[in-house]
Amino acid sequence: MRLFQCQNCGNVLYFENSYCEQCGKQIGYLPDKGQMTAVDPDGPNWIALADPHSRYRFCANWEQSACNWLTHADSGEIYCRACRHNRTIPDISTPEHYRDWRKIEAAKRRLFYSLIRLDLPLPTPASGEPEPLVFDFLADAPDGSTKIMTGHDSGVITISLNEADDAKREAARTSMGEPYRAILGHFRHEVGHFYWDRLVRDGGQLESFRALFGDEGADYAEALQRHYQQGAPGDWRLSYVSAYATMHPWEDWAETWAHYLHIVDTLEMAASFGIETHPAVATEALATQITFDPYETEDVNVLINAWLPLSYASNSLNRCMGLPDLYPFVIPPKAVQKLGYIHDLIHRHAQ
Structure with a gap:
């Protein structure tokens, strides 16, 4: 993610802005151009100051104050590139559902920002593909008779509305002993399962995957039961990004995939702010200068060498405010290998 600028007055814009705080212009996002833009009304359409020769319409979910993305007026699409993947939304006539759904949509747009920037396949239900990406x-x-579980199955990603309720989400995090739990984290993890199917299973990469992550043919139900009964192995920190990653090779992939998106997107924002670390304590391990585009760099070590000092600094700042670490994880060398595998797979696909 990065900072944007209003084309009308030059004021800084953030990804969630729906209007400019300085000049009052309506703001929308152009996903094909990766640009937040001020807009002017033009009949039923809008003129984007970032692309004045085209005409746009806001996503249909804009009318529900749940989206700020634009789509071409002549495309025939009423939903934007992110919202056309929705299959089911809750009953938003219920105020709590409406509130939680809007939070989920905000996180989903941040997910799609990254997926589009990485040029990953995004098949919609209308594409005719057998396993489109659906939410x-x-x-x-x-009455409590049905409990929704967040998960992935054959392209369908289910997100429980409970994850948008801060109290319920924190209660779940605490009860499960997790260091981190966020809606965006769920999106990044679950979409990792979708891209395992696309890039590994369907991409002819099963052997290379197994060499690094293990045999995905291991019984998943048994692995799940064992994990919740026995927990992670005592030495899990030597090879995995999280305890949950030890459960099954599929979960190791999905956890590592989520961390890859965490790292790339946060580094881009840090670069947009011009953040550098030059600690008073002289050590190269704490110094970094982010002068590259994390979405474009070809060497995963460039990402890791910038991420580690940035996360050390961010964690230290959070502690000064009495808050949990921003990134409460350690990345061992074996996990760096796995991040590199995902990084290379994504970039080979883009090429």
Whole structure:
């Protein structure tokens, strides 16, 4: 993610802005151009100051204050590139559902920012593909008879509305002993399963995957039961980004995939702010200068060498405010290998 600028007055814009705080212009996002833009009304359409020769319309979810993305007026699409993947949304006539759905949509747009920047395949239900990328955002049954589980199955990603309720999410995090739990983290993890199917299973990469992550043919139900009964192995920190990654090779991939997106997107924002670290304590391990585009760099070590000092500094700043670490994880050398595998796979696909 990065900072943007209003074309009308030059004021800084953030990804979630729907209008400019300085000049009051309506703001939308052009996903094909990766640009936030001020817009002017033009009949039923809008003129984007970042692309004045085309005409745009806001996503249909803009009318629900749940999206700020634009789509070409002549495309025939009423939903934007992110929202056309929605299959099910909750009953938004319920105020709590409406509130939580908007939070989920905000996180989803940040996910799609990264997926588009990485030029990853984004098949929609209308594409005719057998396993398009589809989202169901579901609420538990009011009488408690049905509990929604967040997960992935054959291209369908289900997100429980409970993940948008701060109190419920924090309770789940604490009860499961997790160092981190966020809606965006769920999106990044679950979409990792989707891209395992696309890039590994369908991409002819099973042997290379197994050499690094292990045999995905291991019984998943047994692995899940064992993980929750016995926990992670005592030496898990030597090879994995998280305890949950030890559960099964699929989960190791999905956890590593999520961390890759965490790292790349946060580094881009740090670069946009011009953040550098030059610690008073003289050590190269704490110094970094982010002068590259994390989405474009070809060497994963460039990312890691910048990420580690940045995360050390960010964690230290959070502690000064009495907050949990921004990035409460350690990346061992074996996990760097796995991040590099994902990095190379993504970039080979883009090429």
